[in-house]
Amino acid sequence: MRRLIELLSELYPKWWRERYGPEFDALIEDERATARVALNVLSGAFWMRMRTLLGGSPRDSRILGTLTKNWWLLALSGGIQAIISALYLIMQSEPAPLSFHAWNSMLVVLGRLGLTAGACVIMAALLASRNGKCWLLVLNGSALVVLGVIELGLTRFGVRFWTVAMLVILMAASTGVLELRMAQMLRKKGRYPGTWILSLTSAISVGFVLPFLALALRWIKIEPGSHTDLLWLGVYFAFSAVSMFTSALRLHTAPALS
Amino acid sequence: MTADPSLLVLASLSAGDKHGYAMMDDIEEFTGVRLGPGTLYGAITRLEERGWIRPVASLDRRKPYAITAAGVAQLKEEIGALERLVKSTSRRLKQA
Numbered sequence: 001m002r003r004l005i006e007l008l009s010e011l012y013p014k015w016w017r018e019r020y021g022p023e024f025d026a027l028i029e030d031e032r033a034t035a036r037v038a039l040n041v042l043s044g045a046f047w048m049r050m051r052t053l054l055g056g057s058p059r060d061s062r063i064l065g066t067l068t069k070n071w072w073l074l075a076l077s078g079g080i081q082a083i084i085s086a087l088y089l090i091m092q093s094e095p096a097p098l099s100f101h102a103w104n105s106m107l108v109v110l111g112r113l114g115l116t117a118g119a120c121v122i123m124a125a126l127l128a129s130r131n132g133k134c135w136l137l138v139l140n141g142s143a144l145v146v147l148g149v150i151e152l153g154l155t156r157f158g159v160r161f162w163t164v165a166m167l168v169i170l171m172a173a174s175t176g177v178l179e180l181r182m183a184q185m186l187r188k189k190g191r192y193p194g195t196w197i198l199s200l201t202s203a204i205s206v207g208f209v210l211p212f213l214a215l216a217l218r219w220i221k222i223e224p225g226s227h228t229d230l231l232w233l234g235v236y237f238a239f240s241a242v243s244m245f246t247s248a249l250r251l252h253t254a255p256a257l258s
Numbered sequence: 259m260t261a262d263p264s265l266l267v268l269a270s271l272s273a274g275d276k277h278g279y280a281m282m283d284d285i286e287e288f289t290g291v292r293l294g295p296g297t298l299y300g301a302i303t304r305l306e307e308r309g310w311i312r313p314v315a316s317l318d319r320r321k322p323y324a325i326t327a328a329g330v331a332q333l334k335e336e337i338g339a340l341e342r343l344v345k346s347t348s349r350r351l352k353q354a
Contacts, residue, residue, distance in 0.1 A: 016303070022321075023278060023320060026278075026279075026318075027279055027282075027295050027320070028295055031279065031282070036294065037294055037295060040295060041295055043296055044295070044297065044300050045296065
């Protein structure tokens with residue numbers, strides 16, 4: 001029975017074992033080895049894993065600490081993404097087709113803005129992070145940087161919309177998961193009002209995966225000259241800008257985490 | 259008796275620093291309930307995160323814990339709430 005209890009104690013999350021493992025093992029050695037104790041250790045490990053999954057580990061606290069410090073970079077990226085959105089919407093609403101030169105110039109501007117916004121997001125995830133680097137945000141920023149690079153060289157490489165859609169899916173999914181975890185963590189840390197907004201933007205962000213998947217797989221047809229793709233990109237970046245601002249403001253008003 | 263394990267740990271530490279096994283013995287003595295190791299360390303993890311207890315430096319693997327000033331304030335608040343509950347329930351029972 002004692003061996004079983006020792007094995008069950010290994011089921012605790014890694015961060016918890018690193019912090020409490022030796023003293024917990026000492027306690028198990030001192031305590032009588034019964035089936036009741038084995039069951040108690042098993043349920044303890046299960047709940048600690050659930051807690052970790054819902055954003056309760058010290059690492060999550062450190063990640064939130066990093067984002068709290070760098071909230072202004074997220075806000076800056078949100079501002080740039082608002083401009084990107086406006087440009088996409090202007091491009092799709094032009095009644096007359098843009099000249100090749102004008103189209104090319106717009107793409108260069110979009111590419112540069114994408115690179116800058118992506119760099120801001122990556123810096124927000126890594127700057128002054130110590131052990132709390134936010135890899136989900138690095139993924140998001142990297143996708144934005146790649147989109148910027150594609151836009152800068154689109155006419156040269158002839159990249160299909162499928163690639164762009166996949167990058168947006170990556171951005172939407174990473175933002176959605178991150179915001180959900182942020183909302184859970186802020187709720188656990190204390191009573192910060194308005195975390196429901198983060199949960200809502202998280203759900204909408206994940207919701208954007210579907211239309212872009214439909215566009216990528218051509219379940220939604222893009223008629224030649226319709227610019228449906230630009231409209232969707234414009235709508236997505238408008239939402240992403242709002243989402244970044246919401247996250248930035250939420251983090252800025254959570255001083256206990258900084 | 260059933261009570262929140264965190265409250266029992268705070269109550270135990272209010273009488274002095276203790277390691278896990280000593281806390282289990284102490285809690286069993288004043289409540290008649292022996293907490294399991296998983297329950298005890300779940301409570302210790304929560305209390306330490308909230309800054310209500312802190313580990314005391316020790317060379318032994320059996321690490322002792324001490325209650326902090328914030329922990330004492332929390333314990334007083336919870337005891338106050340329990341006292342109000344006891345008083346009002348006793349009054350209602352007398353009226354019944």
